[in-house]
Amino acid sequence: MYDASEWRRDGNTLRRSVVAPDFRTAIAIVNEIAEQAEALNHHPDIDIRWRTLHFALTTHDAGALTDLDYTLAARIDGILAAHGVANAS
Numbered sequence: 001m002y003d004a005s006e007w008r009r010d011g012n013t014l015r016r017s018v019v020a021p022d023f024r025t026a027i028a029i030v031n032e033i034a035e036q037a038e039a040l041n042h043h044p045d046i047d048i049r050w051r052t053l054h055f056a057l058t059t060h061d062a063g064a065l066t067d068l069d070y071t072l073a074a075r076i077d078g079i080l081a082a083h084g085v086a087n088a089s
Helices: 023-040 067-082
Strands: 008-010 013-019 045-048 054-058
Touching: 008 067, 013 067, 023 045, 023 054, 023 067
Parallel strands: none
Antiparallel strands: 008 013, 013 054, 045 054
16 A cells, blocks of 8 residues: 655645755756646646646546556656655744
């Protein structure tokens, strides 16, 4: 089972904030996440502030968290790990 401990639950939303090493890396991360989101047909809310990325995952159609949210969270975690990012403080 997927360990979503890097994410915090906020009602029906999973949230995570991270800091990329630099702006170009932040954008590269977003581009890789976009590919995964398209493949799953499940799209996160992403807020980019220089090199800090804020993610929010929820399944609007269901009005709740679903397996798709956890699947995308796991894929995002893999992308973040590959880029060596840290959680935002």
